[in-house]
Amino acid sequence: MNDSGDVIGTDVEILKSVLSEMGLEVSEEVATDWGNLIPGLKAGRYDVVAAGMFVNPGRCAEVAFSEPTFGIKATLITPKGNPKGLNRYEDILSQGAVLAAVSGTAQVAAALDLGIARENVQEFPDAPTALAALRAGRADAFGVDAPSARQIIANLPEADMDMVEPFDEIGGKSAVDHGAFAFRKEDQAFVDRFNEAMRGFIGTDAYIAINEAHGMTADEAPVKSVSELCGQ
Amino acid sequence: MGLALNSLMPRLRVVAAAVLLTPVAVTGANAQDLNDTAASDGVRVAYFN
Structure with a gap:
């Protein structure tokens, strides 16, 4: 969180940008412990987790991941x-x-x-x-x-x-860990729309500026799709 | 026995109909698709503290 009280970070900022492209906005921001992120999502306490969560088959069984936003070597x-x-x-x-x-x-x-x-x-x-x-x-x-x-x-x-x-x-x-946004499985239709908007945002100057502001480089671009990462 | 069951049947049918007509309890954003709630209520995001 910055001095103005805004939540900052690559994921939260990319999320807000993509939602904006969709004509949507964030209505509530919830800070929580790592272990509560997925249970809280499934319980309906929030709609999306923006925490740089790595995509792996175990988590894919629990949530619907967006396409990855980064891949860390x-x-x-x-x-x-x-x-x-x-x-x-x-x-x-x-x-x-x-x-x-x-x-x-x-x-x-x-x-x-x-x-x-x-x-x-x-x-x-x-x-x-x-x-x-x-x-x-x-x-x-x-x-x-x-x-x-x-x-x-x-x-x-x-x-x-x-x-x-x-x-x-x-x-x-x-050895590349891919991070993505996590949604509830029943919201897959929304995730599909979100991915479509995100495809148009990744690679833009705004996307690069967000990443560079947080120490990420072009080297951290994702190299796999969510389907590959989930083993589908 | 058969007579007793026959006399119970109308009541059982009423109970069954009541069960079928009772709405399933769904809470929060699960009640509607996120496509609908996001447009009207915005998107609630969680981040790692």
Whole structure:
């Protein structure tokens, strides 16, 4: 929320723009915990979730997702100059290097899924503690999504870290997390209209301006459709 | 037994008709399609706090 009391963020701003294209407006904004977003939607307490929610088959069974508005690639943050030449998770696996990651994130799951040894995947509660482990030499790279990495690098007190070129696959599996708006399943007809309007909005100067204002780049454009992501 | 059931049948028919005619309770935006409510009431959005 900004100083004027307006809710800001890529999703909320894109939502309002697309609704405006449809001749509609937001009548109520509800802030809620992550775990309550889908239950509240299904209970009819609001009509749409605009929270950068990642599309996956499990959630597709619960809600009707719009087409995705972004696709976030994975990357690694390394000590300056990337001394071990770690550019992919596969490099970490082949070198027996140590990966730092925030607990509960997709990065932990991807590393273990690839076959990186459990003892070589160090979990931390947040980014600052993961970066501290890198500085102390207790980990060799920090696995994180690309927009977060750009933000972390930009805000470092000293320029002692680098991020590698973002990648879209880990071990042959997609490493791009797609975010979309979530609606109730019974509102699919509305979602179809919404998608039609959103197709006309994505790529416009207004769309690019919203994304750039929040640290997103053209690199975060979606690469899959909601049907592909839901496994339909 | 058959006589008792026969005497009950008209009442059962009335109850069945009443059940069929009772509107199903639907609350909030689920009562109507979002295509309709969005136009008249706007869209209610939730975001992550």
